[in-house]
Amino acid sequence: MNLILSYAVVGLVLGCLYALTASGLVVTYTTSGIFNFAHGAIGMFMAFTYWQLAVGWHLPVPLALALVVLVLAPLSGALIERLIVRPLYGASLGITLVVTLGLLLLLLGLADAIWPPVTTRQLPSIFPGQFRVFSVVVTFYELMVLVVSVAVAVGLRFLFTHTRVGITMRAVVDDRDLTARAGASPVRTAQLSWALGASLAALAGILIAPLQYLDQFNLTLLVVTGYAAAVVGRLRSLPLTVAGALLLGLVQSFATGYLPTNLLSDIGPAIPMGLLFIALLVRRQERLTQARLTGQRSRRVLDLKPSLFLAGGFIALSVVMSEVLSPGNLLTYGQGIVLGVVMLSLVLLTGYGGQVSLCQMTLAGLGAFCMGKIAGGNSLLGLVAAVVLPAAVGGLLALVVLRLRGIYLALATLAFAYSMDYLFFNHFLGFGGILAVGRVAAQSQKGFLVEASVLFAVLGVGVLALRRGSFGRRLAALNDSEAACASIGMNITAVKVTVFVVAAGIAGLGGALYGGWQGQVGPDDFQMLTSLILLLLVTLGGIDTVGGAFAAAIFYAFSPVIQRHIPISNFQLLAVGAGAIFLGRNPGGFAGQLSLVADRLRLRAGSAGVPITAPAASSVDGAGSRSGAPSGEAVRLAGSH
Amino acid sequence: MTVPSPEPVRSGPAPLLEVSGVDVRFGGVQALQGVDMTVPAGTVTGLIGPNGAGKTTFFNVVCGLQEAQAGRILLAGGDISGRKAYQRARLGIARTFQRLEVFGSMTARDNILVAAEVHRRWARTGPDPSAEADRILDLVGLKARAEEQVDAMPTGLARLVELGRALATAPKLLLLDEPSSGLDESESEEFGRLLTRLAADGLGVLLVEHDIELVMSVCSRLYVLDFGRILAAGTPAEIQRDPLVRAAYLGVGDQAAEEIAGVG
């Protein structure tokens, strides 16, 4: 009985901490409409800042606490909103996702650079000591977490129901324009919500940290549990979110208590993801996506001839590289290319089809696994399996997440990747530690590099051909408006499953090549975080073009070289993070910028190949003029000739 | 102003579209209440009503994008109430959208082509999609702007793209939600002639339109929707005389009411 109570107390405390995180997430999401993937990272950064003040600079604990939670965190939240988030209002999910993920990487990289993880850091305990209730030991720290959480919950409730500011915040969610017309500034309100969200993130980060020593990655990823709670609350309802968080805390605590230890260490961390998955799947059917005006000019798809020409050029480049590069540089160049194959799968799935996937490295890992395990690790059979098995898994995943769109789809693929980390890659029955992977055909380093380059080139040409053809048009249509797709008789399910299957097959092949290039791979190669970095990289390159995947591959290949020549640590992480944030203002990526420049040059040269007209409506505001807003129609009806 | 002579409502077998008792609620808002409607093939039927009357919601129910709490929808006599949106499209229901749903990243031609291709894929018969796309581009008068990206087109033209895309599915029933907004007067007249021509070829058209002049000139029968209920149904001439309709429109604007009364 006592044991049960003890676990309940621990679970409750854990649940409260999750509730703090998740509430912050929900507040920013509902008010600004942007899901902040960097929420955990902000909390992590603030926890480190707090450590710096309280331990590093010996400030009194209450002062440091107040400074971080009440001043620094809200200030940075407001600043982030102003500088990074504001250009994103009305942007596509793909962009907002990449920008906030970029912020996550940037904060992670910064924290890693400022507080190198060579020493362990412990936060000062705020209230040491403990007491007993019905012979259950409760620490003062636990009591404090409970009290703070209840206070925050009550405070938020009051804010949203009884204060002008809070009511405006809720109103912004329902109707931005209406709020604006009523005199409140939606932007100002959103800024406030980001400040509040950052405060909550900081509080959660600081309070969670004593449960372990300070660690950038763990603190950042703790928020993944917060995602689960927030989804239980449908990203809107604070009470439901809190309930979800408490449930999660309790389940985790009792799992710790009653599951056999070896089983627990294997699947424990996947529990929140299981709940996230269930919460996602029990949501009622969402509406089909509707068209949105991006005001972005879409790039022409390369014709067959130029694409063959470029593919040939790329293979020639690789041949030259294989001769001139030092072994070390050759290694990273090849890594770029084999990962480029995985990125091609993202171009197809996310760039063309608009289906955001945060689990492509997981599928690549399955490919590497097949390659390594089957028939000696270097057989054609293994390579075929490396395509077929991930493709099948991709198809299954597509069927399961079919109903989900936008942010929910992204979260589901993230949950899949995160669970696979524990249930497969780090499981002795699954991936099983380090795995040697062989090569098919060319065995030498140079030969295999050319082989991989040829495959990349062929796949690139193939993906472009697919895009130019009938299936490609259906993909683009799916990306533009599902409602319209249904209205012309297109079976959306079939198109989605197909594109998931094909993309997963390509990712699997990329994984097998990656394994072959490295010689051996481990669970760490296919972590969720790697999938995120890959998505960011290819978005930076330009996710809607094959050239984008190429640019990203080359950047990946050469960033270690750049790293060697500059004094900044974590160059790749910081560059990708900063680059992704920059995307908020220049969607389209590197390839997009290039094609813009090319268009300008073409225009200047006077060849009127592509008409460059300003879109009828180039901004979010423009959407109104197209949407047949009721008010406008009323005027027309009443005042027409 | 020429008003085509109204055709008899029930001639021949089952009417193209027969809707009965449709209810839709959004939380507290009763968007549609016991709506009955019949749309015959080969004519243009009008659906008018003030803002928020439920016209778009009705379209969504018919084409399967919105579930109804009650009601039956028969297409050529067959019950399609349980079918998904894409299945209904394959049975012959095509539509355009009031709030544009073009494939904005694609060219006008590709918008139409993708619809023709989808139709060809499942029907396994019919004209070559590419030739069909060109024919329709010509029909809706977009030949000259076929290669423009639709997001960059003015609203009126984008609506024509939607019309072309709908026609490319070889529909039996065409639902048009305010197709003429964004067109100027002469374009509007041209559009009216196109509609009459399409109907003459056997297509059943249901037209939601605020441009009363256009409605009165092309529709052989009109339904008036108000607060989710069918307020009146009849020939344009009958509707013009209906005191209930005039009262409903008076709530929106005197001018509109006068317009209804005065046109024709």
Ligand SMILES: Nc1ncnc2c1ncn2[C@@H]1O[C@H](COP(=O)(O)OP(=O)(O)OP(=O)(O)O)[C@@H](O)[C@H]1O
């Ligand atoms: N998805 C929705 N959720 C909630 N309410 C809705 C939804 N769609 C429509 N409504 C409401 O249902 C009613 C009917 O709307 P609908 O758009 O069908 O009217 P309409 O006749 O097309 O008007 P308009 O002439 O302005 O286009 C309105 O009160 C509207 O606010």
Ligand SMILES: [Mg+2]
């Ligand atoms: Mg409408």
